[in-house]
Amino acid sequence: MSKVWDVVIVGAGTAGLPCAIFAAKRGAKVIVIEAADKIGGSLWYASGQISGTKTKLQAKRGIDDNPDKHFADIVRINHGTGDHPFMRIFAENAGATVDWLYDIGWRPQDEHPAITYGHEIYTTPRTYWAKDGAISIVNALAPLFDAEVKKGNITLRLSTRMSEVITDDRGAAAGVRVIAGEKSDDIHGRNVVLTCGGYAASAELWGKFHNRPLRGYFWPHAQGDGVKAAMALGAEFKWADNFIPTFAGTSDPDTGDKKWINTICTPQLRQPWEIYVNMNGARFMAEDNSSVDMRERALMQQPDMAFWSIYDEAIREKAPPLLFAWPKDKQDRAFASHPDYRMGASLDELAAATGLSAAALKHTIERYNLGQAVKSDAFGRQFMPLPVSKGPFYAVKHYAISVVSFGGVNTDMKCRVLRANGQAIPNLYAAGEMVGFGRFGNAYVSGTSIGPAITFGRLLGEQILTWNTNQAQAAE
Numbered sequence: 001m002s003k004v005w006d007v008v009i010v011g012a013g014t015a016g017l018p019c020a021i022f023a024a025k026r027g028a029k030v031i032v033i034e035a036a037d038k039i040g041g042s043l044w045y046a047s048g049q050i051s052g053t054k055t056k057l058q059a060k061r062g063i064d065d066n067p068d069k070h071f072a073d074i075v076r077i078n079h080g081t082g083d084h085p086f087m088r089i090f091a092e093n094a095g096a097t098v099d100w101l102y103d104i105g106w107r108p109q110d111e112h113p114a115i116t117y118g119h120e121i122y123t124t125p126r127t128y129w130a131k132d133g134a135i136s137i138v139n140a141l142a143p144l145f146d147a148e149v150k151k152g153n154i155t156l157r158l159s160t161r162m163s164e165v166i167t168d169d170r171g172a173a174a175g176v177r178v179i180a181g182e183k184s185d186d187i188h189g190r191n192v193v194l195t196c197g198g199y200a201a202s203a204e205l206w207g208k209f210h211n212r213p214l215r216g217y218f219w220p221h222a223q224g225d226g227v228k229a230a231m232a233l234g235a236e237f238k239w240a241d242n243f244i245p246t247f248a249g250t251s252d253p254d255t256g257d258k259k260w261i262n263t264i265c266t267p268q269l270r271q272p273w274e275i276y277v278n279m280n281g282a283r284f285m286a287e288d289n290s291s292v293d294m295r296e297r298a299l300m301q302q303p304d305m306a307f308w309s310i311y312d313e314a315i316r317e318k319a320p321p322l323l324f325a326w327p328k329d330k331q332d333r334a335f336a337s338h339p340d341y342r343m344g345a346s347l348d349e350l351a352a353a354t355g356l357s358a359a360a361l362k363h364t365i366e367r368y369n370l371g372q373a374v375k376s377d378a379f380g381r382q383f384m385p386l387p388v389s390k391g392p393f394y395a396v397k398h399y400a401i402s403v404v405s406f407g408g409v410n411t412d413m414k415c416r417v418l419r420a421n422g423q424a425i426p427n428l429y430a431a432g433e434m435v436g437f438g439r440f441g442n443a444y445v446s447g448t449s450i451g452p453a454i455t456f457g458r459l460l461g462e463q464i465l466t467w468n469t470n471q472a473q474a475a476e
């Protein structure tokens, strides 16, 4: 039989890199299988917010915070949902993760930790975000990873895709089958760690688990291979029901549906000058409501989880840019050719261009303008600088978009993959988005995807040889 590795890690991303680094430092011989031609995974795409308490950076700024407050805030934001023991372990270890990243050279923005507004806000400044986004985390982790590769403790196989977990005659994980180019081979190991991300990029699994089309922006290798491989061995699939979308995104006219962008719909960053109109031609919320969670829940109730953001020429001229200050030629290109960017000289023309009922659209705009004139809006909106009154009129279609997959395989607190009957599949572990973003509940909580991926990857790497009772003696 070919070499038997101490630890086979599938996925050199957010969870896989720290897992490999810590396992290798502890003396394990590790092989890392990566489908892409480079390490880093979703960190190449993510914005990179992480959270944690009692950190050196909080201490420096005199911020009074602790894991209990972090945990309480997570539970407040997610309305008491999700896996509380898992969240508690995260809250207790998240600060050490931030400090570790800091110690190895990662730096957030100068004023961080801060309150940030992309998700429902924490009560205390405990979000850390680097200027150059999540790629800064790869830049901090890569030298440590490379050092272990150089020492011969980690072997990295890029452009190699795991297709299944292989088992021994007891049903214990014993390695993985991989495909590289045309070639398939088996890699054997005493411990198999699935850190190969979620299914955010898989139209097939979005359809299967959520009955929804794929709309979002994600690492292309997030195809759910790990979830499928673990489920093939009987792993329990959980948390998909906690799905909630982000508010909201539109497709980039230059890349079509391949890249979805978040326009600036966060009132704390840009007050809305437009009105939001659903596919029935009706408004459905106060566009300036400052709660991200409320906005996301309102959007979930709308037909096709979509709306048109509608404005007129005066708003186009006076409002700060909705479309990230796109140059005029890009805006012209979008409105000339892309079905999600429409304009019309009159409201009848705009209705025809968007497919909205002209009667409903005119009624909605008339009602909004009446309220705007006397500063009393039917939905309680406060910020209403201008009516929507003079053509040409513009409409940009926004959708509920997703950057993470909510469902994942169940594990115990030692990251062992569990069957529905609660029994662990021997020698099989999972961390990162593999275990479902929805494990953190029915909400987006700031920094609870990258943070837990690094934290559980780190804990697993530090302890896998002892957590696996078969390995306990070997590790002594």
Ligand SMILES: Cc1cc2nc3c(=O)[nH]c(=O)nc-3n(C[C@H](O)[C@H](O)[C@H](O)COP(=O)(O)OP(=O)(O)OC[C@H]3O[C@@H](n4cnc5c(N)ncnc54)[C@H](O)[C@@H]3O)c2cc1C
Pocket (backbone or CB within 6 Å): 010, 011, 012, 013, 014, 015, 016, 033, 034, 035, 036, 039, 040, 041, 042, 043, 045, 046, 047, 048, 049, 050, 160, 161, 162, 163, 195, 196, 197, 198, 217, 218, 219, 221, 222, 223, 225, 226, 403, 404, 431, 432, 433, 434, 446, 447, 448, 449, 450, 451, 453
């Ligand atoms: C646009 C965007 C913004 C985000 N912003 C934030 C944020 O600010 N804060 C936050 O907490 N989270 C954020 N997230 C989510 C977060 O980035 C991910 O949930 C997290 O990075 C996932 O970590 P992971 O280790 O599970 O997966 P990854 O980091 O994606 O790593 C998985 C690795 O496995 C590889 N792989 C996949 N399949 C196979 C296979 N079959 N064989 C071998 N290798 C395989 C992949 O190529 C990848 O390298 C964001 C995500 C996106 C897309």
